[in-house]
Amino acid sequence: MELTLTNLEEQAARVKKAQVFLSQAGIFQRNKALLAIADKLEANIDFILAANAEDLASSTKSNMQDRLRLTEEGIKGIAEATRQVAELPDPIGEIVKGWQRPNGLIITQKRVPIGTIGIIYEARPNVTIDAAILCLKSGNSVLLRGGSDAIHSNLALCAIMQVAIESVGLPKYSVDVVIDTSRETEIEMMQLNDYIDLLIPRGGASLIKSVVQNATIPVIETGSGVCHVYVDASADLDMAFNILLNAKCQRPSVCNSCETLVVHKSVAEEFLPRLLDQGIELRGDEGTQAIIHCIPATEEDFLTEYNDLILNIKLVDDLDEAIVHINHFGTHHSEAIITADYANSQKFLAQVDSAAVYVNASTRFTDGFEFGFGAEIGISTQKLHARGPMGLEALTTTKYQILGSGQIRH
Known part of the structure; x- marks a missing residue:
């Protein structure tokens, strides 16, 4: 019997499938994608600002307006930050350490992508770009779920990135944005263990608490700052x-x-x-x-x-x-x-x-750009895996590769 997938599951499945290809892409192609994104952002400033204006028109709180607002100067700054990330060293394939055992086994520990990353965040549309470019650079695909306040901005930015990514021969759905911003879909995303390898919430204390309490996917807590x-x-x-x-x-x-x-x-x-x-x-x-x-x-x-x-x-x-x-x-x-x-x-x-x-x-x-990371996926306030501003290295894990010559364990 064939399983029927929800719309979100179908979307997450596409993003996961894209990661298999993305993880095998070389750094040259991944960097080309970032540079193409930067160029497309600058070429579509009016389109982005029009979408952002729709979000601003729906918001009345002054502190929310500050978080939502994109400007021409700000978009150019995001494009420049994207180019800076492209210039950073590739974390994938780095040999963390290596050694030889007395039995002749040669063991190396190597950096690899985590896989498919899920980001749940609130009203900052710049997070859409920051998260996407860091994930792409580190060989991870990403499913982005922003808040309803910034949905027009997020969809516009995602559409631009997908065109840029496809233009260099990488899968379009290496980056995607969840369209449905309902509470039910948010909870569903927190439990897509078959598709998402790591969930990162970015936002206030209530969002962090909700993700920690409801997620069945491994979570890195970020954001809340007293x-x-x-x-x-x-x-x-x-x-x-x-x-x-x-x-x-x-x-x-x-x-x-x-x-x-x-x-x-x-x-x-x-x-x-x-x-x-x-x-x-x-x-x-x-x-x-x-x-x-x-x-x-x-x-x-x-x-x-x-x-x-x-x-x-x-x-x-x-x-x-x-x-x-x-x-x-x-x-x-x-x-x-x-x-x-x-x-x-x-x-x-x-x-x-x-x-x-x-x-x-x-x-x-305390910021990824200020720390020299180019951008950040979030600021981790927990102690496992990553802590503080999370740059490229924080979006990798390691695998052990062992070379033998016929050894068996006695």
Whole structure:
């Protein structure tokens, strides 16, 4: 009896079939696909912006508009990033290590594609390109499921990529976008074990939680960012102020923006008044409330990723208390210490349990492009397989190849 596949299963099956061919394609052909995508993006800017305008017209929230919006300059930047990924070394086929056993077996560990990747994400259409080009470069096919807010943008970008991919002789469905953005289809995708090898969610805490709870496919958790900046007793306060404003205000809607400021009590009276009249809603603990006017902060506030111009403030007696607070309330994403004390900086680096830990720099640098990866598939906040910004290497696994000359095991 022939099985009847759902529309999503048929789509996933096409993407999986494409991966078999893609995994055998050489780096020259994969790079040609990326360069063709970059050219097609620049040649179709008006088409992309028209699709993006439909999504923007349907959205009313200001922070959502920021995530959704594509511009001519932004599209050109995405195209340039695509070309930069094409210039990166090929991770596939790299020999991680090799050795010979006393019995004469020669064992090598080699990098290979993971297979078919599923990405579930929310309102950022740039993720459609970032994820696709990294998967293509690393020999993986990808099924993309964005949110309904960006569906017109995502479909337009996918159509452009498919034309480019086909133009260099690779399977069109090496990249595909799920059209149905219903909750039912989202759950179905999380359980397509026969077609998808790895699922990567990119978005807020509720999306991550839903995927972790419902997926039967292996998952890498990414995204959710309750990030901290700690101003130490020895901090240069001008430096601290500039770093904090960058971490909080440059782009508050992203996961590497600062949500909580932790301040040593000895510098609080001098530092905290600088935060007033900066366009930030301040929520502070009792010590903060005694120094500046702010909204009382609750425990729930310290657990919240606002993605907005809202900042929690916590005063601490020492570095140990700061580290305990960050490890308890953070999401293990990105944390920074501002300090002139070397010993304190090293203790912070060693004991803060997050994917990216900074000394005297903004948390906004936790990004694949800023780390030199060309782009990123997401920022992993877990510890298995990959952690932090995920570039090409994070989209590979390894296989052992063993050469013998007739050996048998006794």
